[in-house]
Amino acid sequence: ELDDFQPRAWFVENVEVYTGRDLPWGTFTAQSFDPRRTAFVSQTDIGSNRSFTLGSVTDIQYSLHELTVKTKSTAEGYLVISEVFYPLRWKAKIDGKEVKYFETNGVIRGLIVPPGNHEVKFIYDRSSFRKGITISTVAFLLCIGIIAFGWVKSPAL
Template identity: 25%
Template sequence: MADLWSVDKRYLNGDDFVREQPAETYKATVADKEILKDTDPSFRVLNLNNPFQETTTSFYHKSIGGYHAAKLRRYQELIDHRLTGEIQSIMKTFQQAKTADDVIKGLMVCPTLNMLNMRYIIYNPEQAPIRNPFAYGNAWFAQKVEMVDNADAEMAAMNQFNPLMVAVVDKLFAADLEGFTPQPDSTATIALTDYKPNVVTYQSNTKTEQLAIFSEIYYQPGWKAFVDGKETPHFRADWTLRALRVPAGEHQIVFRFEPDNYIMATQVASVSSLIILLLLAGAIAWSVWNTLKKDKELQK
């Protein structure tokens, strides 16, 4: 270790490094500053400037796009089959629009972007963003369920549906909807109350059992749902979103990222480290005791 350190210092030392300054790399634009004034805990932003290759938007906001070499395949398929077309439609609307109302009207026909809670659009970073009044929010109650046979049918159904009214569900999750009959409740409410990367909390109040759709990506290996602290099954709807049957009454709904394999591995690693430390301490104690014992025998 001493050898490596002394040799490496000849080539890499303090003069070769500068303190990282991300604020200069990702300087907030006019659009960013306007969006940051919005204090709601969660919404998404679409940057029309090469949306799936740029990374600056994700530095400040939850982005519809952004670049990553390892996207979830299901989200990549959503990009290929739905998002790309809707984004191109928005760009065409911008080019042809004569008034601000023309731009806003073009956002009505973007159900996939709206179900992803796209609240703002950045078209010019040095100008104020456009706010989308048709974003569906963080969660809502579907009034009808359309069960489909497979993935192809699910994607096809999304070409002509209103996510606020209809939830498209693959028959793989039929058991999760067994015995459920949608009952419209005009007074039902559900709202996001707290957002963290690994814990998302909602509050609901309904007169009858409802099917809640959450504008969060369904990822079964790790995410768990809890209603009033009791773990409750959730499933996938609308290709990528989370769905959950919410009982009547007032309830707290919490999604937590708790991957069992990771937690188990962490616990095993912690116990193993403790055992190693105890063995090391025991070995040192035994060595000291053995040395003292020999010293006493020599003194005799």
């Protein structure tokens, strides 16, 4: 049994920033690095090193297109979600209000959660997929119409 596993979502007390796109792998892979206490975020996302209050995750629920995390904290906290960072499709909301989330530790998600009890949701946005299906269907029907119109109009040989 694995006793020292990371949960799916947790709060960290330190956020260290790095510049550019290069995660500080030397620090990140050092024996002294503790991902339960520290997260790395790009400087362009969060500004400068910050300390946060450790909150608690009270419930996690998963479905195919949604991840819901209920949190509790006495002050502003930084919540890390062990899910791949993919901002093009996943949208983050805290209590129904859309918020920005950040690439954390080079590959996963993190966001700042205000003090109190909150419901953090990550929702998969399929709207562009639906638009693509609609455009493809219209284009297909238009092509069929052009072919049918050309076939009806063409003179018999």
